[in-house]
């Protein structure tokens with residue numbers, strides 16, 4: 058043994074961790090108003106009920122939070138109208154933390170996972186971190202449809218996880234429930250289906266979209282991944298949860314850490330679950346602004362994909378990094394998503410009318426320069 062790096066895990070030698078989108082503080086906007094449309098946050102801010110609960114709790118932060126997440130799991134069970142019991146949930150510090158727990162619980166050097174790019178990058182990184190092999194069965198490159206037959210054909214005895222991102226990030230489309238069911242019903246018994254539904258609130262009005270509560274309650278090996286970062290406007294609090302069978306929830310929970318969720322996150326999340334008015338307001342805004350943006354993008358003849366989430370993927374026919382920089386000069390933060398597998402595409406969060414107008418005006422300027 059000659060140097061300390063000799064004891065580092067060799068499969069992590071060239072590992073590049075997930076960076077996430079830039080924060081506002083990293084950007085110098087030269088005094089110009091900055092619209093952050095790069096991280097799919099809620100432009101309306103946090104749920105007011107959550108904010109109140111966080112404020113009520115803030116003076117207690119010298120004390121440890123509850124030893125367990127029981128109160129949040131009870132609140133989740135109530136939120137799902139007791140179709141799921143508190144024992145069917147596990148919680149973590151965000152959606153990505155839920156994904157990391159799942160990868161730690163099921164993967165090792167002998168495992169394989171299946172993803173379908175373009176999609177959320179952390180699946181790949183978390184699986185690789187565990188030494189697992191990542192098999193990509195890409196979405197159709199034109200309309201990003203999911204190839205269930207190819208995914209099922211790629212499963213072998215080493216496969217442990219199949220990731221379904223529904224709605225998908227960065228493409229914004231859904232996997233119709235018949236296809237989700239096909240995967241869930243046809244995977245062999247040694248495979249867990251991970252249904253990442255962190256944008257479900259924006260898709261639930263579509264008739265061919267569904268969460269996977271019924272399949273979980275039929276005892277299928279499915280884990281649904283959720284987050285408080287998107288519709289609830291609590292990205293900064295870092296709270297996520299999953300629902301699954303009681304058996305799987307109990308197993309994955311063994312990988313949680315003591316006092317995992319902090320006091321403010323717990324209080325905010327529990328209160329947010331009761332904030333139906335805020336969710337309705339958020340959904341109405343996205344519905345309305347989506348129509349406005351589709352029209353504006355049509356008028357500008359910019360290629361885009363219809364969305365079932367709170368962002369729209371566009372292809373501006375310009376180098377993505379140059380596009381990002383030019384939009385930033387106009388005060389608009391957008392997200393190139395080549396690293397998610399969508400070359401030359403840009404993901405833009407749907408804002409309110411002020412932000413969307415600023416975005417479209419910037420787009421007009423940048424495209425006509």
Ligand SMILES: Cc1ncc(COP(=O)(O)O)c(C=O)c1O
Pocket residue numbers: 097151152153154177222225226253255283284285286292296297
């Ligand atoms: C598809 C998908 N899953 C999970 C997450 C994780 O969200 P968070 O870690 O903020 O809860 C995100 C966030 O962008 C996402 O887009």
